Amino acid sequence: MSKIKVAIVEDNKTTREGLETIVNLSPDFRCVRTCPTAEEALRVLPELAPELVLMDIQLPNMSGVDCVARLRELLPDVKAIMVTVYEDPDRIFRALRAGASGYLLKRATPEEVLAAMREVHHGGGAMSGEIARKVIGYFREQATAAAAVDQLTAREREVLELVVSGLSNKEIADRLNVTLAAVRFHLKHIYQKLHVHSRTEAVLKYRPAK
Structure with a gap:
């Protein structure tokens, strides 16, 4: 069975190479390209047609969130997981609205990264427990605010x-x-x-x- 094609968009060389190693050591995935910028990703990935992209949020110039939105216009079937150090709900929801299917912190273990990739590839959504708790907390705050406004x-x-x-x-x-x-x-x-x-x-x- 052919491996699932993955691309990595990350400006930090150490993180980029670490993710590439995690992907290529997996029996299910292979990394077809790594890119240090959103601009390079938008230029080269449409031709490579990866099925899954691991995307940093804070990239030089164009952000990872904007890159995901543009990439999904060029590759409607591509799935994206944001891999980032940021935990605030605003960034999470901007990424999800842009079309990301998952959101992981960079301190996630290799096992957590691969589990998220499998989940997203099979049509699910993936986020770390910490992120999930923040999302739940955010919705609770919004519900409380809405009740007060009423x-x-x-x-x-x-x-x-x-x-x-x-x-x-x-x-x-x-x-x-x-x-x-x-x-x-x-x-x-x-x-x-x-x-x-x-x-x-x-x-x-x-x-x-x-």
Whole structure:
């Protein structure tokens, strides 16, 4: 049975060679190309048509996330796993939205890397336990924020929308034709319901929950 073709896009030489060794020592996979930049990957990989790509997120110039999105336009069937040091939910979701099928930390063991590759190749999704916990935590936070926003009255939502737009308390009062004291009253209740202490915190909590 022919081995599954894999490409590696990673700017760090040591990491790139380490991943290449892991891939080539496996009975299931073979590395057909390693690339230090996204630009090189987009130039050479379409012709090689790898079935699976291990992609670093933080590459010089074009990011790994953008590279995955572009690569999937050129190779619609290719599957990508992000292999990175970054654990924050924003990067995770940007990568998944771009079309990545898995997300692993660089400290993952060779066994974990190969298990993720097999899972993704067979149509599944793969991420380390740490990443999975962060994803679950992120969704819980969003659910909590959404529940808090649902408690706002129509007027409080109106005030908060204007805060999000960058208006000052006085500008909000003028826009809604109410007193400055009324705006402050609404903001006090908004802060209480969203469990925040400032305009910035209120905006940050409101935006993802909308």
